[in-house]
Amino acid sequence: MDPEVEVEHVLTIACPERTGIVHAVTGLLLKEGRDIVELKQFGDHRAGQFFMRVGVAGPEAEGLTERMRSDFGALAADYQMDWTLTPKGTKKRVLIMVSKFDHCLNDLLHRARLGELPIEVLAVVSNHTDHQGLAEWHNVPFFHVPVTADTKPAAEARLLELIGKFDVELVVLARYMQVLSDELSRQLTGKTINIHHSFLPSFKGAKPYHQAWDRGVKTVGATAHYVNAELDEGPIISQQVQDVDHTYSPEDLVAAGRDTECKALSNAVKWHCEGRVFLYNNRTVVLR
Missing domain, CATH: 3.40.50.170 (Formyl transferase, N-terminal domain)
Structure with a gap:
């Protein structure tokens, strides 16, 4: 595939609130070579819950989506995340x-x-x-x-x-x-x-x-x-x-x-x- 072609994904996260979630997520995305094009988050202190939606972009590559899902799995398990990662525009x-x-x-x-x-x-x-x-x-x-x-x-x-x-x-x-x-x-x-x-x-x-x-x-x-x-x-x-x-x-x-x-x-x-x-x-x- 043409390495110059960029693709976008949407990552959604819901998990118990704790320190370091944003740092961990953005750090992994940096390691994956993804640019963050949109980031929205909300921490509900009363309920102890954290919510995050991240739009990311980067070069297309064979098996990219599945590789990103696999790499994110360990982090998600550590933070008890309910999460999705989908190509942007998926109907x-x-x-x-x-x-x-x-x-x-x-x-x-x-x-x-x-x-x-x-x-x-x-x-x-x-x-x-x-x-x-x-x-x-x-x-x-x-x-x-x-x-x-x-x-x-x-x-x-x-x-x-x-x-x-x-x-x-x-x-x-x-x-x-x-x-x-x-x-x-x-x-x-x-x-x-x-x-x-x-x-x-x-x-x-x-x-x-x-x-x-x-x-x-x-x-x-x-x-x-x-x-x-x-x-x-x-x-x-x-x-x-x-x-x-x-x-x-x-x-x-x-x-x-x-x-x-x-x-x-x-x-x-x-x-x-x-x-x-x-x-x-x-x-x-x-x-x-």
Whole structure:
């Protein structure tokens, strides 16, 4: 390979906090002949945890990624690190779920098509058939998986089958209006992002914009969060807000909220897939 060609990698680290972590990591990268092009870190003294994301660059070489992973392994073990090392731009394998509202689905597919998101959308799953044409226009397979109270276990089994078939790394609930079972939520912990059409923790559950209107809010927003077994209680990744006033009807609030939903969700997906989001306990650290 041409030694003048440079390649970039992204290193992410989460570990117990202790002295010397940054020195040890940067020292090893220097030994590997890597230049640091980005470095973000955060030490949570209360929790005793340390988080770090490093962008590194250097000459291409045969087997470079695997060699770097092997060399970093001993250091990672010494510091009890949960870590990843991936070539920059590696696309995550994504499955999107949607119900009747299509704005978030359309936004994600469009951004993926333009290369704004480091994702490969492998499938769209819906409990309705409304958006089959949109998915197929983007050359993405569409799967109709209807859900009723009686068929919910079978529907979730079908979803897991599709996740396995496409080797999915991230599930995105783009206004999917079915509540996942506790068991499925546990299986997908840390691998499923939901957009809630409200500014959590306020106005959870059904019709949050109508709840907001009843309270006379002056700001509406949207919250993208990881899914867990508690409805709308998962760790928050991204939020967007928009100012409103007393002249807005509930329908106006719904319309105003669409843009915030799209932006909050696309940010969450982007940051997750770029290795910027660290999940611990019921919180996230986002290094960006």
